[in-house]
Amino acid sequence: MDKPLIVGVDGSSASLQALDWAADEAAAQGVALHVVHASLWETYGGLHPSMGAGRPSLQVQADNIAASAVERAMHRTVGVKATADVFTEDAASALVRLSAEASAVVVGSRGRGELAGLLLGSVGLSVAAHAQSPVIVVRGAAKNVERSFHRLVVGIGEPEESQKPLEFALHEAELHGAPLTALHAWRRTAREVPDYPDHHGDSEAHRFAAEHLMDRLLFPAALAHPGIDLRGRLVEGHGHTVLLDAASTADLLVVGARRRKGHVGMQLGPVNHAVLHHAPCPVAVVPHD
Numbered sequence: 114m115d116k117p118l119i120v121g122v123d124g125s126s127a128s129l130q131a132l133d134w135a136a137d138e139a140a141a142q143g144v145a146l147h148v149v150h151a152s153l154w155e156t157y158g159g160l161h162p163s164m165g166a167g168r169p170s171l172q173v174q175a176d177n178i179a180a181s182a183v184e185r186a187m188h189r190t191v192g193v194k195a196t197a198d199v200f201t202e203d204a205a206s207a208l209v210r211l212s213a214e215a216s217a218v219v220v221g222s223r224g225r226g227e228l229a230g231l232l233l234g235s236v237g238l239s240v241a242a243h244a245q246s247p248v249i250v251v252r253g254a255a256k257n258v259e260r261s262f263h264r265l266v267v268g269i270g271e272p273e274e275s276q277k278p279l280e281f282a283l284h285e286a287e288l289h290g291a292p293l294t295a296l297h298a299w300r301r302t303a304r305e306v307p308d309y310p311d312h313h314g315d316s317e318a319h320r321f322a323a324e325h326l327m328d329r330l331l332f333p334a335a336l337a338h339p340g341i342d343l344r345g346r347l348v349e350g351h352g353h354t355v356l357l358d359a360a361s362t363a364d365l366l367v368v369g370a371r372r373r374k375g376h377v378g379m380q381l382g383p384v385n386h387a388v389l390h391h392a393p394c395p396v397a398v399v400p401h402d
Contacts, residue, residue, distance in 0.1 A: 244400075267295050
């Protein structure tokens with residue numbers, strides 16, 4: 114992977130947390146780190162007194178945010194090549210555009226000026242929904258963000274939708290020498306229909322189908338990556354509940370995102386939204402074909 118890792122910064126504490134995570138990840142991958150700060154300062158620059166040789170104060174602030182982020186990243190991870198760009202455009206648009214040439218895009222859970230009621234900032238949500246590369250939203254408790262649990266989790270669904278997220282998770286597990294749990298949530302149809310008897314046979318059939326799905330995905334993955342501690346886990350329940358429970362002791366939760374015909378960009382489903390807003394650890398959203 115020779116494409117750079119891109120991280121969006123805006124000077125907020127959440128973006129600095131994302132910057133630190135991205136710097137560590139770039140060092141582990143051996144790739145360059147590209148810091149991006151984007152804002153529409155030029156649109157409003159005339160409303161502020163200029164500084165220096167006629168430069169608007171917001172432009173100076175933008176340059177300082179980018180430069181200080183590069184300095185922080187290089188101080189944290191010696192040997193990582195870090196560069197920065199400042200763009201006069203909407204932050205989400207800039208990151209989505211640059212994602213085409215990135216190994217992944219890293220963002221914080223909330224940015225500057227986000228409303229207190231927002232669980233995930235609008236920029237992070239938009240980038241996760243439309244980026245061409247995987248997107249990592251750095252969120253959760255300090256232990257999870259600092260990789261203290263030494264454990265990764267990937268959500269598994271239908272085989273055609275799970276291959277790319279599984280490959281991404283396997284790469285991360287190999288990179289960090291961490292065990293990987295492939296988690297699949299299954300449900301009995303009978304429990305969702307009022308007054309329908311809860312037959313034991315129905316339960317066994319659903320579980321057997323889930324086991325077959327997991328075997329189809331994990332058996333070849335285990336053969337291809339013998340050095341990874343890869344374990345499958347089946348849990349009966351709603352997908353988002355199962356994933357959020359497992360994420361409480363994980364360093365990273367990996368989920369896939371579906372591209373739907375007739376729509377532009379990645380369309381985030383209810384499970385994606387739930388984990389992006391509520392996960393207790395960083396979340397990687399990986400697009401699949």
